Structure formats: C-alpha cells, structure tokens
Amino acid sequence: MIGTVFLLCLFVLTNGQFFAGKNKFCCENTSDSRLWLSTTLETRQTLQAENPADLQRAVPVSQGSSWWTDFPVLPLVFANSNTIPKGRCRKQVQRYLKELANSTLWAVQMFDASTKYPDGVLHGQTIHLGSFDQCYNLRAELPPDEFSDIGEPDEVEGRYCLVRLRYQRKDVEPKRPKTFTLDFDPNLSVWNAIDYTGDFRRVKRHSVYLSLCVPASCSSQDVTTALTEPLKELANARQIQLDVTVKPSLCQARTDVPEDFTVGAKVFLFIVAGLFVLVVASSWYDSSVYSSEEAVKDNEPRDLFLSFSAQRNLRSIYANESSHPGLDCINLIRFFFTACAMFGHRSMQYYGYPLVESTYLEKAYTVPFSMMVFNGTIIIDGFFSIGGLLAAYGALRDLDRSKRLNFTALILNRFLRLTPLYMLVVLFNATLMPMMGSGPYWEARVGFERDNCAKNWWANLLYVNNYVRPEEMCMFQSWYLSVDYHLYIMGLLVLWAYWKLPRRLGYPFLCSLIALGIAIPFFITYVQDQQPVFILLPTLPEVRKDPYFLGQYIKSHTRIGSYMVGVLAGAIIYDHKDATWRLPKAWSRFLFILLAVGFTIVSESLAAKYFDPNSELHPLETAAYAGFHRAAFALGICSIVVLITIGDGLDFHRNFMTPRWVPPLARLAYGAYLVHNIKQIYDIGATRNPRVFSLNDWLSNFLADMFYTFGISLLLSVVVEWPIRKMEQVVRTKQ
Structure with a gap:
C-alpha cells in the first residue's frame, strides 16, 4: 500500500500536476482498478527512462491557487530538478528516483526521512527536523544499472540537510504597524501574522527550515542549485519572492566525520x-x-x-x-x-x-x-x-x-x-x-x-x-x-x-x-x-x-x-x-x-x-x-x-x-x-x-x-x- 501511494505521487509529479499546485491524488474513476494498475506501470516505465529528471515541466497555474495549500514537497522537487550539476550526485539522484518508483527500501527511507510539509508555522514552529538518524545512518550497496559507471556496483549514503526557505509577497513591503501585537485578527490576511515588521519578540515565520535527505555525494551547493530554479518558478506563479539557502554546516553526512582519533x-x-x-x-x-x-x-x-x-x-x-x-x-x-x-x-x-x-x-x-x-x-x-x-x-x-x-x-x-x-x-x-x-x-x-x-x-x-x-x-x-x-x-x-x-x-x-x-x-x-x-x-x-x-x-x-x-x-x-x-x-x-x-x-x-x-x-x-x-x-x-x-x-x-x-x-x-x-x-x-x-x-x-x-x-x-x-x-x- 505504501509503495502504491508513492508511485501515485510520482505519477502526479511527472504529469506536471505538482507544479500546477495539485498536492493530492485525483482521478475520475478511482474505483477502476485497471486505471490504477496502468498508471503504476506507465509511471515505472517513464521513471526508467535515460534521463527522468528532464521530464519535469511547468504547467500554467490557475489564479485561485494558494501558496499555503500548494506548498512544495521538497524531496520530490529535488529529485525531479533539471538543475542538479552533472556528476555522481546527479546519477545517484536519478537512481534514487527510479528506486523510489520501485518502492526500494533505501530510496523510500531517504524520502521518508525528509520533511514533506511544514506544520504549526503560524505558531512559530519554523524548524522541521524530519528523521535525522534515518537519513544519517542510511547506507546501501547498489547493484550495477544504467546509471552506474562501466557497470560497477555503487554505494549510496544519506546526507541530512536543513533547507531554509525565506518567502514574502512580491512588490509588497511590510509596513511597521502603529502598535505591535502578538494577537492578530483571524478574519484578516494570514500575511499579517507572517510578515516581519520589526517586532523582535516574534519568531520570523517567513523563514522556514525543512529537512531534506539526499545522497551523500551531493554537496550543500548541489542541493541549493537543484532547488532554487524549480522553487522560484513555483513561487513566481503565486506572486511570492522565495530565497533558498543550504548552509554547509547544516548539511552533513557520516562520511564527513573522521573515523579515527585525531x-x-x-x-x-x-x-x-x-x-x-x-x-x-x-x-x-x-x-x-x-x-x-x-x-x-x-x-x-x-x-x-x-x-x-x-x-x-x-x-x-x-x-x-x-x-x-x-x-x-x-x-x-x-x-x-x-x-x-x-x-x-x-x-x-x-x-x-x-x-x-x-x-x-x-x-x-x-x-x-x-x-x-x-x-x-x-x-x-x-x-x-x-x-x-x-x-x-x-x-x-x-x-x-x-x-x-x-x-x-x-x-x-x-x-x-x-x-x-x-x-x-x-x-x-x-x-x-x-x-x-x-x-x-x-x-x-x-x-x-x-x-x-x-x-x-x-x-x-x-x-x-x-x-x-x-x-x-x-x-x-x-x-x-x-x-x-x-x-x-x-x-x-x-x-x-x-x-x-x-x-x-x-x-x-x-x-x-x-x-x-x-x-x-x-x-x-x-x-x-x-x-x-x-x-x-x-x-x-x-x-x-x-x-x-x-x-x-x-x-x-x-x-x-x-x-x-x-x-x-x-x-x-x-x-x-x-x-x-x-x-x-x-x-x-x-x-x-x-x-x-x-x-x-x-x-x-x-x-x-x-x-x-x-x-x-x-x-x-x-x-x-x-x-x-x-x-x-x-x-x-x-x-x-x-x-x-x-x-x-x-x-x-x-x-x-x-x-x-x-x-x-x-x-x-x-x-x-x-x-x-x-x-x-x-x-x-x-x-x-x-x-x-x-x-x-x-x-x-x-x-x-x-x-x-x-x-x-x-x-x-x-x-x-x-x-x-x-x-x-x-x-x-x-x-
């Protein structure tokens, strides 16, 4: 059942629905089992293509879409990014996407360790840690496939990163209110509680940290490069200005730590x-x-x-x-x-x-x-x-x-x-x-x-x-x-x-x-x-x-x-x-x-x-x-x-x-x-x-x-x- 859910999620992604703001499964005949099966097979064949990351495409967004309901699923944005630099990182991400479609344990573990959606942001919970140990301790020997160099076995390990997303409305400069308050009118815009207007007592809700588990071969710069363009494209469609930051000190893998005493x-x-x-x-x-x-x-x-x-x-x-x-x-x-x-x-x-x-x-x-x-x-x-x-x-x-x-x-x-x-x-x-x-x-x-x-x-x-x-x-x-x-x-x-x-x-x-x-x-x-x-x-x-x-x-x-x-x-x-x-x-x-x-x-x-x-x-x-x-x-x-x-x-x-x-x-x-x-x-x-x-x-x-x-x-x-x-x-x- 878990594998089917992930496959359906990837199907939506590869058909452009993710960037259309449809972060939920929808089809006309959900009772038709043949449709579910055909969708699964089609998605698997598509993901096994030579370069599945190139399948990502943007779809026009309706004017009624909302930044809050269409918040991006970070591990899927990263896995389908076209901007991952060429090299071992890109090859392992392609392998990750393929194995995720196959419900392979290590790939699902990497996806599962990442934050999918922030919660409690309005109450100041702006840091979401996911599952650190599940990512940090991930290690798997991979058999050769089309993404391996000259048919040799590969090894993948997890790298745990905290990605900072800082967002605000485009062309709207938050104004300092006459009186700062910690309570806001629930019938007014949510941006009143999000915008930073100078009240130093408040946690900055326009800056959210989300955990992301990626292959250890990817550096913090690779993660930043992979996320910046697709996330900005999504934000621009909703009149949002978005900055992506991944500090090297918040992006770590077990391979970075020396095993012996210094x-x-x-x-x-x-x-x-x-x-x-x-x-x-x-x-x-x-x-x-x-x-x-x-x-x-x-x-x-x-x-x-x-x-x-x-x-x-x-x-x-x-x-x-x-x-x-x-x-x-x-x-x-x-x-x-x-x-x-x-x-x-x-x-x-x-x-x-x-x-x-x-x-x-x-x-x-x-x-x-x-x-x-x-x-x-x-x-x-x-x-x-x-x-x-x-x-x-x-x-x-x-x-x-x-x-x-x-x-x-x-x-x-x-x-x-x-x-x-x-x-x-x-x-x-x-x-x-x-x-x-x-x-x-x-x-x-x-x-x-x-x-x-x-x-x-x-x-x-x-x-x-x-x-x-x-x-x-x-x-x-x-x-x-x-x-x-x-x-x-x-x-x-x-x-x-x-x-x-x-x-x-x-x-x-x-x-x-x-x-x-x-x-x-x-x-x-x-x-x-x-x-x-x-x-x-x-x-x-x-x-x-x-x-x-x-x-x-x-x-x-x-x-x-x-x-x-x-x-x-x-x-x-x-x-x-x-x-x-x-x-x-x-x-x-x-x-x-x-x-x-x-x-x-x-x-x-x-x-x-x-x-x-x-x-x-x-x-x-x-x-x-x-x-x-x-x-x-x-x-x-x-x-x-x-x-x-x-x-x-x-x-x-x-x-x-x-x-x-x-x-x-x-x-x-x-x-x-x-x-x-x-x-x-x-x-x-x-x-x-x-x-x-x-x-x-x-x-x-x-x-x-x-x-x-x-x-x-x-x-x-x-x-x-x-x-x-x-x-x-x-x-x-x-x-």
Missing part, C-alpha cells in the same frame, strides 16, 4: 591519562608512605608531588572555615550567580532552535517578572564587583604588610591559577568533543566551537579573545575571564595609587573611576544610538553574531564601573577591619533593603521598556540607563558584604548568607563556569525533536545541568585546579 584528541587523552596517574600515585603515596616524620623535613619536590593528592585536595574543597563576617557571604553570592549564569545560558537554547510553540516564548516578553530572566545578563556585573572587592581587600593587605606590590608575581600567579584548567577545556572542545555525537545542529554548534577553538586558542591563552576575533571566540562565555583579567591588572594599579594617597583623597579617586566607568557606556550608547542592554532575540541562534554582544557587552572598558564599585567596597571593608564603630541597627536594615534589595531589583526590572517594541525611547534616557544600571546592580551586591561587615542588627542576614553547604560549591564555581556550556552545546547539537518552551522543561534541564556540571567540576578541581593551586603555594612559600 592527533589533537590523542594529545588530550594523553594529558588526561597523565594527570590521573599523577593523582593516583600521589594519593597512594600520601596515604601509604608519607609519614609525620617526613612532614617536618623540607623537601620541595615531594611537596609538589603531594599537591596532586586527592585526599588533600578534597579536604581543601570541603573545608568550612569562617574568616570574615562579610567576606564569608561571598560564597553564597558566587554560587548563586554561577547557577544563574547556567540557567541563563540554558535558556538561550530556546532562541533560534526548534520549538513546538514559539508563542509561549514570545508572550513571556509581556510578563513583567520575565525581566529577571531576559535581563539576567546583569548578574555578570555582580561577578565583576565581587572580583574587585576581593582584589582590593587582598592587595591592600599585602601593601600594609610589605609596603609594596609585586605586580609581576601577582599577575603571573593569577595566570597560573586560571589557565591550566581553562586550556584543558579549550583543548577538549577543539579535539574530543566533536567526536562524541551527531545531530541536525551538531556541525553548526559543536563544529563551530571546534573550529573556533582550533583557530583562536591562543587568543584565549593570552586573555585577549574579547578584542581579537570575538566573532570567532572559543567558548562564548570565556569573554568574562578576559575582562576579569584585564580589570584585575587595572585594579592593582588603582589600588597602589589609592594606598599611596591619603584617605580623604583616596575615596574621591575611586569614585572618579566609577564615574568614568559609567560615562563610557553612556557616551557609546548616546553617540552611536545603540541599545542599552543585551536583548536575547528569538531569532538569535548564536550570540557571537550579535552586534551588541561583540561591540559592547564583552568589552573590558564597558565594565570598569562595576569593577570599581567592588574596589571601593573592598577598600571600605579593609579600612574598617580595626574600627570599633558600627552602623546603627535601623540604618543597617534600611540600607540593606534599599541597596541590596531595591537597587538590584530596580536596576534589572527597569529594562522592561527596552524589551517592548511599542516603547518610545529617548536617546538621553537610554544612554543613562546604559551607563548606570550595571554600576547600580554592582552597588546593590557589594552592599550586602559591606553592611554585614560594618552594620549592626544583621545577624539573621549573615546566618542566611553563610550556610555550611555553600563554601565547597563556591570553590567549584570556576570549574562549573568553564564546563557547564559543554553539556548545553551537546544537547543543542544532538537534538532530534522540537522542544516546548515551558517552565517545567526549563527547570528540568537546569537541574540536570547543575548535577552534571558540579560533578565534573569536582573531578576537574581534584585533578587539575587544586593541584595547581597547591603547587603555586609551595613555590611561593619557598621564595
């Missing part, structure tokens, strides 16, 4: 194996050979070897020592912000990738509370402010002790603490990660990450990747490490100058730098008429292609204000360490609510108008928000630490901010930040089906991210991060 993958595995051998050997020596008598002896090589002891590193990770009433609160802030970053990056998977109901995502923009998520990128400024606070406290302590700062040693120590684990993750992304899976978006995401890391790892190593080739940045979240490193170096210079100045001049000096940090984004936003915040769009599959992300968001000079707020807070806390004065209870609680709660929530929620396309934006107001909101959020976060340090009556707040389970997780935050995106990229690349934008799925994915990420971070901390820290401590104490 040299880079072998190097990565060798490094990892060597580290595990060191950890096992050091742990065995620490537990079985090392004694208390040896502990009193000065032996630097032995101490360096013991830095890899798993027992010692686990004790350091799980240690729970109180050092400072205010600084202890930073552990919870660091863990919470790391979790928020993971949650935010997980939410980015819903932008530009297959969704069943994009309307849920679009309407989320209209919910006021959604700014806690959509403008959640502001939490990064909390990270920077905490980094500046800790840098200030540590640098001022060292200056008071030694009366000088060893800039070279401090910068080098920071480099050695951050870089080994960082480069190991970069190497993993460039070598082993691409070999761990497959999927419709595998090459577009994992392959994209592989290529960027292979080409630009040196920019990550030198911490300049936020300025050098940022559009090809390896690990998109790594920009934070470069900005933090730049600001740390700047902070050391600022703190040395602050320490030299009398306090009556030192505090105004720091405040002037905060003002400079506010003025820079203010000036850029006002002069260049740019958006003030990073707006995650439903049409943004890759942040490294967003102009605001590349031009402002990842630049060190736009984050000076947040970092200097932290430096000022660190200076206040350090200068207060010997003071007996305390802020009164009433003022402490009032300022905590005003700054820690009010400033953080207000600075984040005020962005709502910039996520509303109906808002009237004034350049000066927009620039003011761009300049002040990050520093205001940083002030709110740092006020927690400062008020708990100098305030009175905040015992409950301190106890809440210093639970015993947080310090170990906070120590794993750096590793978690580095590796959390690996699982998320894997999920995107390997996705086979559209997902639903729902809070339940969102939270389920997030909890899985937390479990996997912190588990892997614990392993990497024991094997790489903490051994490096211990070795650095051993070397520093010997100096």
Whole structure:
C-alpha cells in the first residue's frame, strides 16, 4: 500500500500536476482498478527512462491557487530538478528516483526521512527536523544499472540537510504597524501574522527550515542549485519572492566525520591519562608512605608531588572555615550567580532552535517578572564587583604588610591559577568533543566551537579573545575571564595609587573611576544610538553574531564601573577591619533593603521598556540607563558584604548568607563556569525533536545541568585546579 501511494505521487509529479499546485491524488474513476494498475506501470516505465529528471515541466497555474495549500514537497522537487550539476550526485539522484518508483527500501527511507510539509508555522514552529538518524545512518550497496559507471556496483549514503526557505509577497513591503501585537485578527490576511515588521519578540515565520535527505555525494551547493530554479518558478506563479539557502554546516553526512582519533584528541587523552596517574600515585603515596616524620623535613619536590593528592585536595574543597563576617557571604553570592549564569545560558537554547510553540516564548516578553530572566545578563556585573572587592581587600593587605606590590608575581600567579584548567577545556572542545555525537545542529554548534577553538586558542591563552576575533571566540562565555583579567591588572594599579594617597583623597579617586566607568557606556550608547542592554532575540541562534554582544557587552572598558564599585567596597571593608564603630541597627536594615534589595531589583526590572517594541525611547534616557544600571546592580551586591561587615542588627542576614553547604560549591564555581556550556552545546547539537518552551522543561534541564556540571567540576578541581593551586603555594612559600 505504501509503495502504491508513492508511485501515485510520482505519477502526479511527472504529469506536471505538482507544479500546477495539485498536492493530492485525483482521478475520475478511482474505483477502476485497471486505471490504477496502468498508471503504476506507465509511471515505472517513464521513471526508467535515460534521463527522468528532464521530464519535469511547468504547467500554467490557475489564479485561485494558494501558496499555503500548494506548498512544495521538497524531496520530490529535488529529485525531479533539471538543475542538479552533472556528476555522481546527479546519477545517484536519478537512481534514487527510479528506486523510489520501485518502492526500494533505501530510496523510500531517504524520502521518508525528509520533511514533506511544514506544520504549526503560524505558531512559530519554523524548524522541521524530519528523521535525522534515518537519513544519517542510511547506507546501501547498489547493484550495477544504467546509471552506474562501466557497470560497477555503487554505494549510496544519506546526507541530512536543513533547507531554509525565506518567502514574502512580491512588490509588497511590510509596513511597521502603529502598535505591535502578538494577537492578530483571524478574519484578516494570514500575511499579517507572517510578515516581519520589526517586532523582535516574534519568531520570523517567513523563514522556514525543512529537512531534506539526499545522497551523500551531493554537496550543500548541489542541493541549493537543484532547488532554487524549480522553487522560484513555483513561487513566481503565486506572486511570492522565495530565497533558498543550504548552509554547509547544516548539511552533513557520516562520511564527513573522521573515523579515527585525531592527533589533537590523542594529545588530550594523553594529558588526561597523565594527570590521573599523577593523582593516583600521589594519593597512594600520601596515604601509604608519607609519614609525620617526613612532614617536618623540607623537601620541595615531594611537596609538589603531594599537591596532586586527592585526599588533600578534597579536604581543601570541603573545608568550612569562617574568616570574615562579610567576606564569608561571598560564597553564597558566587554560587548563586554561577547557577544563574547556567540557567541563563540554558535558556538561550530556546532562541533560534526548534520549538513546538514559539508563542509561549514570545508572550513571556509581556510578563513583567520575565525581566529577571531576559535581563539576567546583569548578574555578570555582580561577578565583576565581587572580583574587585576581593582584589582590593587582598592587595591592600599585602601593601600594609610589605609596603609594596609585586605586580609581576601577582599577575603571573593569577595566570597560573586560571589557565591550566581553562586550556584543558579549550583543548577538549577543539579535539574530543566533536567526536562524541551527531545531530541536525551538531556541525553548526559543536563544529563551530571546534573550529573556533582550533583557530583562536591562543587568543584565549593570552586573555585577549574579547578584542581579537570575538566573532570567532572559543567558548562564548570565556569573554568574562578576559575582562576579569584585564580589570584585575587595572585594579592593582588603582589600588597602589589609592594606598599611596591619603584617605580623604583616596575615596574621591575611586569614585572618579566609577564615574568614568559609567560615562563610557553612556557616551557609546548616546553617540552611536545603540541599545542599552543585551536583548536575547528569538531569532538569535548564536550570540557571537550579535552586534551588541561583540561591540559592547564583552568589552573590558564597558565594565570598569562595576569593577570599581567592588574596589571601593573592598577598600571600605579593609579600612574598617580595626574600627570599633558600627552602623546603627535601623540604618543597617534600611540600607540593606534599599541597596541590596531595591537597587538590584530596580536596576534589572527597569529594562522592561527596552524589551517592548511599542516603547518610545529617548536617546538621553537610554544612554543613562546604559551607563548606570550595571554600576547600580554592582552597588546593590557589594552592599550586602559591606553592611554585614560594618552594620549592626544583621545577624539573621549573615546566618542566611553563610550556610555550611555553600563554601565547597563556591570553590567549584570556576570549574562549573568553564564546563557547564559543554553539556548545553551537546544537547543543542544532538537534538532530534522540537522542544516546548515551558517552565517545567526549563527547570528540568537546569537541574540536570547543575548535577552534571558540579560533578565534573569536582573531578576537574581534584585533578587539575587544586593541584595547581597547591603547587603555586609551595613555590611561593619557598621564595
């Protein structure tokens, strides 16, 4: 029965009915079995002709035909195209068409794996994935026939492609409405819901991705060439302008993937194996050979070897020592912000990738509370402010002790603490990660990450990747490490100058730098008429292609204000360490609510108008928000630490901010930040089906991210991060 259906479909196609818009079977005497049989035989004989692709012909289209009811069946358009370039691809397509008429399994499997007709487009389901594995794993040995070279057997494999069809009415320019809406009058034209008129909240319904399974001998360019002319002929008959695009990264076959481990993958595995051998050997020596008598002896090589002891590193990770009433609160802030970053990056998977109901995502923009998520990128400024606070406290302590700062040693120590684990993750992304899976978006995401890391790892190593080739940045979240490193170096210079100045001049000096940090984004936003915040769009599959992300968001000079707020807070806390004065209870609680709660929530929620396309934006107001909101959020976060340090009556707040389970997780935050995106990229690349934008799925994915990420971070901390820290401590104490 299935074979008969396919044969009838091909009969309609070869008789010109496809291009006449008749995507259904019709004949006058459907009850006459002889007519069905004769049709089948005639179609089979026709398809076995020398060049069946030349049989395609266009038929005049009636004026009543509709683009929506006559949407092309993509695999049939491709198989019958006259414009397939000559060569092996064309011969295999001709063989495919013949075997499809014969109901041969491999041909039907190729046809079955392709998308026939899009559904749910009006609700934003614009990506239709078909059956990836059915196509990707297709492989068949073909006996010789008239399409084979000199009678030799042939082999066919599947190539899975996502074809983008972008369509709009001819000679009709969509007009911007007076008021953007997410609801449309059902009695008006469907083009009101299809046309893109500037509402960035909406998925672009005039751009549809359809899966197409073709022989692996056909390239993405062959597919584009084969589809462009017949599809445009169909579209022109209906006054539609149609563009066909097939990106090489979205057109992949199993034959494209190397079967053996690459040299880079072998190097990565060798490094990892060597580290595990060191950890096992050091742990065995620490537990079985090392004694208390040896502990009193000065032996630097032995101490360096013991830095890899798993027992010692686990004790350091799980240690729970109180050092400072205010600084202890930073552990919870660091863990919470790391979790928020993971949650935010997980939410980015819903932008530009297959969704069943994009309307849920679009309407989320209209919910006021959604700014806690959509403008959640502001939490990064909390990270920077905490980094500046800790840098200030540590640098001022060292200056008071030694009366000088060893800039070279401090910068080098920071480099050695951050870089080994960082480069190991970069190497993993460039070598082993691409070999761990497959999927419709595998090459577009994992392959994209592989290529960027292979080409630009040196920019990550030198911490300049936020300025050098940022559009090809390896690990998109790594920009934070470069900005933090730049600001740390700047902070050391600022703190040395602050320490030299009398306090009556030192505090105004720091405040002037905060003002400079506010003025820079203010000036850029006002002069260049740019958006003030990073707006995650439903049409943004890759942040490294967003102009605001590349031009402002990842630049060190736009984050000076947040970092200097932290430096000022660190200076206040350090200068207060010997003071007996305390802020009164009433003022402490009032300022905590005003700054820690009010400033953080207000600075984040005020962005709502910039996520509303109906808002009237004034350049000066927009620039003011761009300049002040990050520093205001940083002030709110740092006020927690400062008020708990100098305030009175905040015992409950301190106890809440210093639970015993947080310090170990906070120590794993750096590793978690580095590796959390690996699982998320894997999920995107390997996705086979559209997902639903729902809070339940969102939270389920997030909890899985937390479990996997912190588990892997614990392993990497024991094997790489903490051994490096211990070795650095051993070397520093010997100096």
